[in-house]
Amino acid sequence: MRKLFVVSITTIGLTLTLLVQSQAQQVGQVQVGGTPLVSAALAAGPVPRLPDGKVDLTGPWVAGGSNADIEREGGLKPGELPLLPWAKELRDKRKTEDEPYVACLPMSVPRVNPYPWKFAMSYTSKGLTYIYILHETGDAGAHRVIYMDGRKHPDDLLPTWWGHSIGRWEGDTLVVDTIGYNDKFWFDSRGTPHTEKLHTIERWTRPNYGTLVDEFTLDDPGAFSRPVQLKFTARLMRPDLDLMEFICLENNQAGVAGGYQLNNEKK
C-alpha cells in the first residue's frame, strides 16, 4: 500500500513537472531554440557594472520579447490586447507566407526570435554615446541604434524598420523611446499589426546577473484603442558563448515543405 502511494505520488509529481515544462515551452515563453542559458546558480548573482557605474546590459540575451503571440507573451489574457476592429481582422487573415520575418526581413521591436541578441554599448569621448542592439538573426543586418547623446527625435522622419530611438538612464533603468517605425513588420507570427503611428517605450532593468526585464509600453492610436503595457523577460546566454555569423538569405527554403512560396513582393 505504501509502495503504491509512493509510486502514485511520484507519477503525479512527474506528470505535473512535465505539464509545467510543457506549458513553459508552449505557452508561457518564447522558445529558446536550443540556445544554452546561464545556470540558475550564476543567474542569481549580482548585477555587473561598467567602470562608470552604469549597469552592464551587454548580454548576450535569449528571449525578452514577442515572437509567436505578443498578447500572450507580453503577459495579457486572450482578447486583452486592445486592437481596433480593422487591426484584429487583419491579424486574423494574415498568412505565414506573407510574414516579413520568414522572408529574412527585420523583426523590429519588441520581437525577439529564439536566437541570442545583445546590447553593444559604444563609448566615445562624450561617454556612452550610442547603444547598438545586435541580433544574431532577425535584424537582417540592420543593426538598431539607440542615441544616448541627448538628441531629440527629428520632426521629419522617413519611416524605417527600426524607427528612431533615443535613450536615457533613470537610475539603473535604461529607457528607450522610439518613433518613426514603418508598418511592414509584424509583432509576432500570429500577424499582430501596427501603423506608422507606433510609439514604443522600453524600460530595461537587470535585476540580477542572469535576468533582463523589459517593461514595454506600446502606443499606436492607428491600430490600438489605447496604450498597452506589456512585460518581457530575457535570460542570459551561457557565458562562454557569443553571437555568431548568420546570413539569413543564404538558403531560405521556408514554405516548400508546406507547399507554399513566400510572397516577397508584398513586403
Place this chain on the structure above:
Amino acid sequence: MRTKLGVLVAGLGLFCVTVPVVAHHGFETEYDANKKVSLTGVVTEVVWKNPHMRVYVDVTDANGKVTNWNLELTSPNTVQRQGWKPKDLLPGDKVNVEGYAGRVVESRASLLSISKVGGGRPLFVQGGPEAANNPK
C-alpha cells in the same frame, strides 16, 4: 546503477526531442505533427547554411526505391552550440532519423533527432541536451 543511469538518460533524451521547434518560422504551417517518421538511410549531403541547416539522406524502401529526404534542422549556430562539430556527420554515414514529414512535400521533414547507426552519441537537434538541461 549504470543501467538505471542509461534508462534515465534515454528518458531525458526522449523528453528532449518531443517538442519540435523550427525557430526561424512556424513548424505547423510546414510540417505535420501527425506524420512522424522514423527512417534509416545514408547521408548524401550535410548543408551548413542559414537560416536552417539541412541534412540529405537516401532512404531505400522495401521495393528498392530510393528517396532522398531533405531534413530541416535549426540554424547552424544553434546546432554548433549543442556540441555538433563539422566532421561529426559526413556523407556516407548510415543514420537513424526521427522527424515530422512535410504537410505537402512528404520527402521533407523537420528533424527531431539523428544518430549514426552502430556508434557515437545521438546528435540531437531540437531541444538537445544542452537546451533542455540548462547546463551549469
